[in-house]
Amino acid sequence: MIWSSGRWFWLAIGLVAVALLYLLAPILMPFLVAALLAYLGDPLVDRLESWKLSRTLSVTIVFLSISLLVLLCFLFLIPVLETQIQRFFDKIPQYLEWGAMVLAPYLQEHFGVNPSVLEVERLKGVITSHWKETGSLIRNAVQAVSHSGFVVLGWVANLALIPIITFYLLRDWDHLVRYIDDLLPRNIQPLVARLARESDEVLGAFLRGQLLVMLALSVIYSIGLSLIGLEFALLIGLIAGVVSFVPYLGLIVGVGIAGIAVLFQMPNDIFMLFWVFAVFGVAQLIEGTVLTPLLVGERIGLHPVAVIFAVLAGGQLFGFMGILLALPVAAVLAVILRYIHDTYKESHIYGVDVGLLDMPQPLADKVADTEKMP
Incomplete structure (x- = not known):
């Protein structure tokens, strides 16, 4: 009788899914990235199919386009951006000195603050030393990873799996959607x-x-x-x-x-x-x-505040994998909450006039008769 309602069955399915998600988190990264890329590329594949191209050819065109964009990003954008970030941190001491020169006379004239309170030289030294430490930490991390063959092998394997999984998901995306739809109970x-x-x-x-x-x-x-x-x-x-x-x-x-x-x-x-x-x-x-x-x-x-909260919450709870899952989960939850809201507004619970329940009975009857009048 309990299982006939299906509630315990779906609860068990949900718990198993959450447990598997937690246990398999270390190997899910390439699958999540590939699924995200396939989701973004599927409308383009469908558009090419509408132009009488085969599914395989459409997937190949979209896949090569995505791969080219990623390659160009790594070859051109990231090195230029890294150079600008390096130049920016190198010029921070100059910016601090210029700011102190402009701000110090104003503070001394209007507030009587001694310019030495700003401690510009000390601040420049702290920022410079922290930047150098950060750089050394990055180099040390790269060296540590390079000395661990298994870590390098895992990263290479994940990077190699992403394009392969993306291609197959793009090719079979519509089949997967139809398959999942066919597995759903017909009543829901x-x-x-x-x-x-x-x-x-x-x-x-x-x-x-x-x-x-x-x-x-x-x-x-x-x-x-x-x-x-x-x-x-x-x-x-x-x-x-x-x-x-x-x-x-x-x-x-x-x-x-x-x-x-x-x-x-x-x-x-x-x-x-x-x-x-x-x-x-x-x-x-x-x-x-x-x-x-x-x-x-x-x-x-999605509402901008919901996007910010979802990304921060996902990163806090599940790390980078949580960031990838944050927006899809937030989108589904937003739709479900909207459905619950609409269902509640149409239910008899929302239709009960709670205010009349707190009134004395003669006054409640009078208000009810007034509301019935045209």
Whole structure:
């Protein structure tokens, strides 16, 4: 009787799934990365199939395109970005000294603060030493990994598995979806299919749409800041583009960092601030009129606060694997919570007028009769 209801059965399935996820976490990384890439690439494969191409050929084209983008990122973007980060940390002492020169007279004149309180030299020494220690730690970590053959072998195996698993998942994605749909109990299949479609819309709006918007904004910011001659244009553009999933946060952060960089780089040319505002203003105009309507459309994505909380919570609970799972899980939970909310609003529990229960009976009858009047 208990098992006929199916509740204990699904509870057992859920517990087994969580236990397996916990036990197999060390080997799940390539599968999760491959599943994410396959999920992002499947709509492109379907689009190519609609152009009368075979599934295998479509998958091959999309797979090679993704591989080329990743390769170009490693060959060109990462070295340039690493160089800019290194240059930025090398110039931090100069920035601190310039800031002290500008700030010290103001503090002494208006607040009577002795400039020696700032301890600029000590602060520069601390930052420089910590940066050197960080660099040595990175080198030591690389050396430690290189001396461990099994660790290196595991990393190489995971990296080699990702493209293989991605290719097969892309090729068989539609078959897997149909297979899972066929396994669902027929009495709950319509509900689960509807929730799955809504989850795909929510997750797709962020992953496929918003990530493309973030990438496009990073490119626009970087090119625009480079054209006006700003140092660290690529670094600032990437930071502003990455945080742009929160409305207006990319604009605020980008303008703030770029404005400070202009003051440090060209302190006597305040007019350069106008060009910074122009770059971010044009980028916001392009985003609002072209990028968001074209790439995201009217689909409802995750709330920015929910995205931030999900990523931080996933990283705290399960590390990097939790970060990968955070957004899919958050999208599914958002859809389920919306369904529970709608079900509750349509239930008899929500329909009970609790306020009438606390009133004296004569007054409650009078209010009820008043509400019935046309």
